[in-house]
Amino acid sequence: MSDGRVLRWTARRLPGIDGRLRADLVASVDQLAGRGGRLDRALETASLVGFALRSASRRGAGDDRRELVRQGVRTGALVLAVLGALGAWSAVATAATAPAVVLAVLATLAAAAIAGGLGTTAVALAALSAVASVVTGTGIALPLVVLGAVALGHRFDARTCPVGAGLAVAGIAAGATVAALAPQAAPAGLAVAGVAVPLVLLAVG
């Protein structure tokens, strides 16, 4: 898919963009899609995703910088929770013990709760993940950071920001695939969360 279809589709369908700007944005992107190479189009697509995320965040936070930061903290919690879930599933792929499976399920539910904007549920699940990490001996630092970030951050709502939720789901799916294909490579499962989305954008932009 190298003719800019993804870039055009992103401009037309990406949620979170002000309707008054959409028509001109779509027209500009149609012109941009015809020039440059695949990398260029991927970068344009990534910039649109960033614009949609900022717009969605600003809709909830207005122009209050402190609120934007607190939403950013919650977004960071989501990224870390996804990383934690990937690491947990990689551990399950390596040795499927009951505690490891429980930890992986809890970590995944915690990530889903954060993406869904369910603050209290997310805090509870992150706390349970931290306890499960102690039981499995897999390290408590990451679950504790997630717990703190969820508690301190402000609502990052998938209903108002489906782009963020979509990125989280894509990251989890990509990481789970790597974990399933290479169960011995837990670090790869973690690393893919950080690079999966940019790679997908590069591949299809």
Place this chain on the structure above:
Amino acid sequence: MTAPLREPTYFVLTALAAGPAHGYRILQAIDELSGGRVRMRAGTLYAALDRLERDGHIVLVGTDSDGGPPRRSFALTDSGRELLQAEVERLRANAEVGQAMLREGLAT
């Protein structure tokens, strides 16, 4: 006294100083005005346009077909023109100070 503008914001305002333009034309103008040094992505441009419009520095104006389907253009408001003017004066003052110090250095 306003904070210095970020370079992309400065070039967006500069691109609109000559008259209203739609997004793609603004991107082309920025490329030309900066001698290819500043290359804005669509997401960056529309984020800047969104912010400038909310702050009252630009407005969406009538349609501009440009040979294609009709589309909205953006135009500077008086506030936007004042903001750009203030930034131009700040840059000019900085450049003059730098130039004077360079001359002083050569003279000694």
